[in-house]
Amino acid sequence: MDNEKIQDRMDRKQDKQREKTKRKTEEHSAFGGVFDSYTSINLNKMMAKGIIQEFVGIISAGKEANVYFALGEENIPLAVKIYKIDPQNTKWMKNYIIGDPRFKKIGTSTHKIIYTWCKKELKNLKQMERHGIIVPKPLINRDNLLVMEFIGESNGSPAPRLKDVNHLEDPKKTLDFVINQIKKMYIEAHLVHGDLSAFNILYFKGEPIIIDVSQAVSVYHYNAPVFLKRDIINVLKYFEQFVSKSDLPDVNTLVQEILSES
Numbered sequence: 001m002d003n004e005k006i007q008d009r010m011d012r013k014q015d016k017q018r019e020k021t022k023r024k025t026e027e028h029s030a031f032g033g034v035f036d037s038y039t040s041i042n043l044n045k046m047m048a049k050g051i052i053q054e055f056v057g058i059i060s061a062g063k064e065a066n067v068y069f070a071l072g073e074e075n076i077p078l079a080v081k082i083y084k085i086d087p088q089n090t091k092w093m094k095n096y097i098i099g100d101p102r103f104k105k106i107g108t109s110t111h112k113i114i115y116t117w118c119k120k121e122l123k124n125l126k127q128m129e130r131h132g133i134i135v136p137k138p139l140i141n142r143d144n145l146l147v148m149e150f151i152g153e154s155n156g157s158p159a160p161r162l163k164d165v166n167h168l169e170d171p172k173k174t175l176d177f178v179i180n181q182i183k184k185m186y187i188e189a190h191l192v193h194g195d196l197s198a199f200n201i202l203y204f205k206g207e208p209i210i211i212d213v214s215q216a217v218s219v220y221h222y223n224a225p226v227f228l229k230r231d232i233i234n235v236l237k238y239f240e241q242f243v244s245k246s247d248l249p250d251v252n253t254l255v256q257e258i259l260s261e262s
């Protein structure tokens with residue numbers, strides 16, 4: 001190849017790269033106003049590394065966090081959860097960190113507590129996944145950002161929450177599956193969700209997928225049995241509309257059974 005051709009090729013490559021960087025900056029600035037500067041820096045780092053290729057849109061805006069649909073390497077659909085650095089949230093969060101032997105040092109600043117919270121969600125997802133509980137695949141966490149598998153259609157439409165599903169193929173089977181997940185979580189993964197209900201279970205391709213696990217605590221947390229009972233009550237509330245009373249398990253018996261096996 002002569003020198004002119006080589007130069008030509010290099011120029012085209014550079015142009016492509018410039019175009020890509022420009023596109024990414026434009027996409028990102030569309031969300032820029034929403035993020036504080038730390039979050040923007042961390043997002044930029046993830047984009048520069050190619051972990052996130054494109055930010056597509058918002059899935060959910062909550063009190064503690066927003067969840068975005070993004071594309072990762074090879075256009076893999078991702079869910080990016082971004083926790084807000086809000087001192088109002090750290091007060092109750094502490095109740096789900098202090099007492100969990102996995103988190104001895106939590107720090108006192110709002111930033112530090114939120115970062116611990118986000119790391120806790122990643123850790124919980126990993127611990128659950130390791131024990132066969134169906135959760136979004138955890139990918140990476142940096143400060144207040146958590147990147148995980150997106151549950152839904154590849155066009156970005158998220159799976160519905162169980163709460164929004166009003167027809168189940170086989171309600172008893174779905175109930176048994178969820179109860180089994182709770183048992184497995186407690187007995188094998190040594191965790192209790194702590195905020196489980198039809199709001200925090202997605203339903204995709206006939207399968208319930210547990211989400212929002214940041215507050216999940218070790219079974220050695222002093223409140224673990226209380227959280228376990230509350231989770232079971234909340235889950236059963238949803239299934240009452242589909243399953244006859246005689247098919248619903250008795251809450252106290254179930255709690256006792258799980259506690260005695262763990």
Ligand SMILES: Nc1ncnc2c1ncn2[C@@H]1O[C@H](COP(=O)(O)OP(=O)(O)O)[C@@H](O)[C@H]1O
Nearest residue numbers: 059060062064067079136149150151158211212
């Ligand atoms: N991995 C995911 N894939 C698809 N949608 C998700 C995912 N994680 C969360 N969502 C959506 O975002 C919403 C909020 O996420 P969640 O983790 O429950 O945070 P919070 O309830 O604290 O705002 C969920 O109800 C769900 O609709």
Ligand SMILES: [Mg+2]
Nearest residue numbers: 199200211212
């Ligand atoms: Mg939630």
